[in-house]
Amino acid sequence: MTRVSRIEGHCLCGAVTVALDNPKQEIEICQCDMCRRWAGSFYTAQTGDNAEVSGKDCITAYQSSDWAERAFCSKCGSNLWYRFLPTGNRSFSAGLFDAAARHTIEKEIFVDECADWSRLEGNHPRQTGEEVIAEAKAAGFSFD
Numbered sequence: 001m002t003r004v005s006r007i008e009g010h011c012l013c014g015a016v017t018v019a020l021d022n023p024k025q026e027i028e029i030c031q032c033d034m035c036r037r038w039a040g041s042f043y044t045a046q047t048g049d050n051a052e053v054s055g056k057d058c059i060t061a062y063q064s065s066d067w068a069e070r071a072f073c074s075k076c077g078s079n080l081w082y083r084f085l086p087t088g089n090r091s092f093s094a095g096l097f098d099a100a101a102r103h104t105i106e107k108e109i110f111v112d113e114c115a116d117w118s119r120l121e122g123n124h125p126r127q128t129g130e131e132v133i134a135e136a137k138a139a140g141f142s143f144d
Contacts, residue, residue, distance in 0.1 A: 003025060004023065004099060005021060005022060006019060006020065006021050006022075006023070007019070007020050007023045007046075007048065007097045007099040007100065008020075008097070009092070009096030009097035009098065009099075009100075010096060011055075011058075011073040011075075011076055011078035011080065011096065012073070012076040012077070012078045013073065013075050013076035013078075015055045015058040015073055015075045015076065016053065016054065016055035016056075016058050016059055016073045016078070016080060017053070017054045017055060018051060018052070018053050018080070018081075018092055018096055018097075019051070019052040020046070020047070020048025020049065020050070020051055020052075020092065020097075021048055021049040021050040022048055022049045022050075023046060023047070023048035023097070023099070023100070024046070024047045024048060024103075024106070025103050025104065026103055026104050026105065026106030027044050027045060027046060027094045027100060027103050027104070027105055027106060028044075028045040028047075028091065028105075028106050028107055028108075028109065029042050029043070029044055029045070029105055029107070029108040029109070029120065030042060030043040030045065030082075030108075030109050030110055031108060031109065031110045031111050031113055031114035031115075031118065032109070032110035032113050032129065033110075033113050034064055034065070034068075035082075035110070036113070036115060036118070038064070038070055038079060039079055039093075041115070041118045042114070042118055042120075043079075043082060043093070044093060044094035044095060044100075045082065045091035045092070045093075045094065046091060046092045046093070046094040046096070046097055046100050046103070047089075047090075047091050047092070048092075051090060051092070053080075055073070058073050058074050058075050059071050059072075059073065059074065059080060060072055060073075060074045061083075063085075066085075067084060067085050067086055067141070068082060068083065068084060068085060069082070069083040069085060070082055070083075071083070078093070078095075078096070079093045079095075080092065080093060080096070081093065086141050086142075104124075105120070105122060105124040106124065106125075107124055107125040107126065107127065108120060108124060108125070108126045108127070109126075109127045109129075109132045110127070110128070110129045110132060111126045111127065111128055112128040112129055112130070113129060
């Protein structure tokens with residue numbers, strides 16, 4: 001796989017575009033109930049540096065929990081990002097980027113909430129929701 005220094009993507013209608021520098025070459029998969037409801041299966045998280053987002057007038061953000069915000073294009077409904085509010089860090093829907101189709105899976109989280117029909121094969125790390133929350137709490141985040 002050739003490492004690229006920048007990837008560009010867009011929502012279904014093209015009203016919102018996203019560019020990331022130094023994109024991670026691995027995708028994190030979230031199988032939690034909320035992501036399944038939001039994405040229709042699971043959420044595929046693409047990260048990188050210096051996110052440039054255009055089309056801000058077509059973006060709607062929704063605070064889905066005390067610690068998370070999710071955004072989508074208000075014209076076509078494409079999911080755009082997940083933001084972890086305690087840090088402000090965003091991951092973008094990998095489906096926005098053609099180049100992300102060749103990225104591997106870094107890890108799969110909330111596997112204990114996975115729907116039977118969306119189980120993924122492969123030899124990658126898997127964490128339950130309890131393990132993910134424990135790891136976040138150990139890093140100093142509170143979910144109470």
